[in-house]
Amino acid sequence: MYVYDELDRGLVNERVEEFRDQVSRRISGELTEEQFRPLRLMNGLYLQLHAYMLRVAVPYGVLSSTQMRKLARIARVYDRGYGHFTTRQNIQFNWPKLEETPDILAELAEVEMHAIQTSGNCIRNTTADQFAGAAADELEDPRIWCEIIRQWSTFHPEFTFLPRKFKIAVTGAVSDRAAIKVHDIGIVLVQGADGEVGFEIWAGGGLGRTPMIAKKIREFLLAADLLSYLEAMLRVYNRFGRRDNKYKARIKILVHEIGADAYRDAVEAEWADIRDGALALPAQEISRIRKAFTPPAFEVLDAVSTAFEARKFEDRGFARWVASNVRRHKVAGYAIANISLKPAGGIPGDATAEQMDAVAEYADRWSFGEVRVAHEQNLVLPHVRQDDLYDLWLALGSVELDAPNIGTLGDIIACPGMDYCSLATARSIPVAQQISERFADLERLHDIGSISLNISGCINACGHHHVGNIGILGVDKKGEEFYQITLGGQADENAAIGRIIGPGFASDAIVDAIETIIETYLSVRQDGESFIATLNRLGQTPFKEALYGTA
């Protein structure tokens, strides 16, 4: 993975010392909260319901085992023994003390981590396919381009005070696991007419109170033009994006109001001026960054491991875990192992310090020291020999990380909700816990098959409820928690915004409502048909009738 050079290290260390000074000035009373608040937010430090919350960036979801051990240490020493992996591939600590935050940031800097770009109206931490560099369906490793974007966007002086926050996602694969069409800018690596790798560019996607699917802005962009084009896109947004209304300030509103064609024209005009300027990427620089992502020293193995096949045959539990949690690797004899952070009844995305240490150890032993964070709030060991999967599975079981439920109804995305978040209007986690408990039976869970259920505790949609096949939005209705259901959302290459099925449900009725939807699906599906395929074939009617009766 990418290793900091002197410039990166200097920037991060300087920022830590700057923040240390700011914290001491706040504590001494020299700075008011009004003056201090934007400064702490620029360092990822929020104030939530019960305490401060520190959001640490995991650039494009990539962690080394050393970094994972550091996160475990921070959870243990400075927090309450756990961390929460988020839907933006980051990690949040829920109980840091203000006085200790500079020390936490100094420790993070030792392993080339920080909390920059995790708050504020800047270009946020870029996200990517969690299987980058490993996926069988990948054209090229997107991390190269994420790192180039990181270097360009960090402390970008022109884009430090944008109308609103700005999120970029990159995928290099055919299957979109990075949800690029619901980002401010989505980038897909594609092959040009002459076979060279370039980019398809999307803009104006987003969730929140006005969910929108991105529009395609450019069919093909040459690799060397990436930064100049992004700069032009940001400039047009920075100039014309609305600043009069916070809720209309995202780029999706601009693209929607003026139209994709007008936005594209403005970008292309701006780009014409800067295309061949300082931002044109020299081939030499691309190859320097590319080297940082040289694949690990994979062994030459048979495509099929007989030992692995035999283990699956002998051990039903292992076979089930492989079926749901293991994905195809681009290198013969290897596999991608997903580690679910969603045990039945558990808190989605939470991991204890002990679990983080264990994952770091397994990464060293079986995955070249590499770990990934998925936006679905799970972890990934990207490069595991098929022959090692059985031992990995046993080891994961010893730390309760072996839930065989990736991509199933148990794999619920949920924001922290009102249990932690000061913006939330209802709790999310208890609903996720009750649903995963209701569907804990593995026979039933795997019979239901592939489905996504996402829960947000407020309209800001951190739980991505709009793009869940089933979405749940928690709202406050006269002081009571109430839950609206949407059906038909998708976050992948067929991205779609779910539609509200009908009136919401009280907290004691929401789980039954979900079960009714699932039972309806099971009763009307055709052989091998997934939930979303059934829904798309039949529409909402059978589900609506089951929930509300035939009026």
Next chain:
Amino acid sequence: MALEIITANRLGDGLVIFLTTDGWSARIGDAVVSESRDETAALLARAEADAGLVVGPYEITVERQADGSLHPVKYRETLRTRGPSVRTDLGYQAA
């Protein structure tokens, strides 16, 4: 008028606190209770004068139970007096 008290988060560790007759307390039972708009305004002014110790003071509505204890009307505020409902080992409820 409904009963009101003043709450905030402590500057140093961010934990939830309540304005008392002579300072701040982590226990809602220690809070000084306002029964009028003027009283609430005066308490808020006092709280804001402590800007070097606390962050974001605001008033919340509470009810006094038969046993004399104070309970927030809004569930959000109840959560703040206790801690996360999904981690009863954390926050004030754990003590």
